[in-house]
Amino acid sequence: DAGVTQSPTHLIKTRGQHVTLRCSPISGHKSVSWYQQVLGQGPQFIFQYYEKEERGRGNFPDRFSARQFPNYSSELNVNALLLGDSALYLCASSSQGPDTQYFGPGTRLTVL
Amino acid sequence: KNEVEQSPQNLTAQEGEFITINCSYSVGISALHWLQQHPGGGIVSLFMLSSGKKKHGRLIATINIQEKHSSLHITASHPRDSAVYICAVRLWLGGTGNQFYFGTGTSLTVIP
Numbered sequence: 001d002a003g004v005t006q007s008p009t010h011l012i013k014t015r016g017q018h019v020t021l022r023c024s025p026i027s028g029h030k031s032v033s034w035y036q037q038v039l040g041q042g043p044q045f046i047f048q049y050y051e052k053e054e055r056g057r058g059n060f061p062d063r064f065s066a067r068q069f070p071n072y073s074s075e076l077n078v079n080a081l082l083l084g085d086s087a088l089y090l091c092a093s094s095s096q097g098p099d100t101q102y103f104g105p106g107t108r109l110t111v112l
Numbered sequence: 113k114n115e116v117e118q119s120p121q122n123l124t125a126q127e128g129e130f131i132t133i134n135c136s137y138s139v140g141i142s143a144l145h146w147l148q149q150h151p152g153g154g155i156v157s158l159f160m161l162s163s164g165k166k167k168h169g170r171l172i173a174t175i176n177i178q179e180k181h182s183s184l185h186i187t188a189s190h191p192r193d194s195a196v197y198i199c200a201v202r203l204w205l206g207g208t209g210n211q212f213y214f215g216t217g218t219s220l221t222v223i224p
Contacts (some may be wrong), residue, residue, distance in 0.1 A: 033212070037153070042116075042198055045212035056210030089151050101145070103155035 002027070002103035005092050012110045013081050021076040021107045025093030031055070032074040033101060034066055034088040043090060048075055050096070078109075086111045115139050118199050118215035125222050131186040133218045135199030138180065142210075146184050147198040149217065155198075158165050158184070188223045196220070 005024045025032050031050040035043040035053050048056035049068035063079045072093075078085055088108050092101035117136045125131050135144070146158040157165050159173040161182065166173050170189075175182040186193055199215040 020176075035212075035214075042214035042216045043155075043200070044214065048210050054209065056205075056212070058211065090153075090155060092155075092157075100157050100160045102157065103147075106153045108153070 004091055004102050006089075006091050006104040006107050007104070008106045008107060011109075012112060015081055015083060017081050017107045017111075018079050019076065019081060019109060021078075021089050021091075021109070023074045023076070023091030023093075023104060025072050025074070025091075026102055027069050029093035029095050029102070030072055031096055031099070032068055032072065033092045033094075034074070034076045035092070036060075036085075037088040037106075038084075039087070039089060046076065081111045083111050085109065113142060114215070115213040116199055116215040118197075118218050121216070122219045123221070124194055125189050125220070127190060127222055127224050129189050129220075129222075131189050131193075131220065133184045133197050133199075133220070135182045135184070135215055136180060137182075137199075137213070138200050139201065139203055139213070141177075141180075142204045143202045144175055144182050145200040145202070146182070147200060149196040149198060151195075158197075185222075191224050192223045194221050219223040 008035040034046040037043040045058035047066040052068045066076045068074045088106045090105045090106045117149045143162045148156045161175040170187045172185040196217040198217045
């Protein structure tokens with residue numbers, strides 16, 4: 001069975017640009033969460049979605065937004081990129097919100 | 113102020129040693145997760161705990177809700193256990209949904 005997949009694997013953007021990251025959960029999982037991990041630090045929670053509704057939000061500016069589609073895949077959008085947005089962006093899925101989370105390989109974003 | 117504190121930050125052990133990693137948190141939680149992250153970023157969920165103790169192979173996780181403390185133990189450590197171990201807690205905040213806080217991780221190196 002396929003695990004959580006994320007695309008793209010890596011990307012490079014410049015300050016001020018916009019980026020869209022994508023996540024496909026494990027088949028049957030209805031919850032997707034997004035995390036940002038800056039090099040050398042632990043992950044930070046950005047969003048959680050369950051059944052297409054936002055079920056949690058971390059302390060991130062409004063430049064960060066996300067949505068979940070009817071097939072439970074999800075997109076994370078970041079507008080007006082800053083150098084500090086450079087990080088590994090992780091997606092995790094679970095069958096329900098409180099369940100064990102399964103992490104994808106991440107998307108490494110570099111902002112120049 | 114970090115809601116989740118881990119100790120030690122770095123740990124080097126000889127193969128076969130018994131290892132303990134500690135996690136303390138300052139908020140009321142719904143669940144605590146122990147995660148393993150290998151170089152390159154991949155994260156594996158090891159345990160999700162809300163009370164008591166769980167065991168999986170050579171790994172044991174315990175939690176004391178009253179003391180707001182959890183430990184991850186590795187018995188008969190092996191070089192393949194070398195990784196960063198991260199403690200994360202989940203809170204249910206009612207109207208605003210779930211919130212997750214992560215420790216900064218414990219970097220474990222097991223020497224043959």
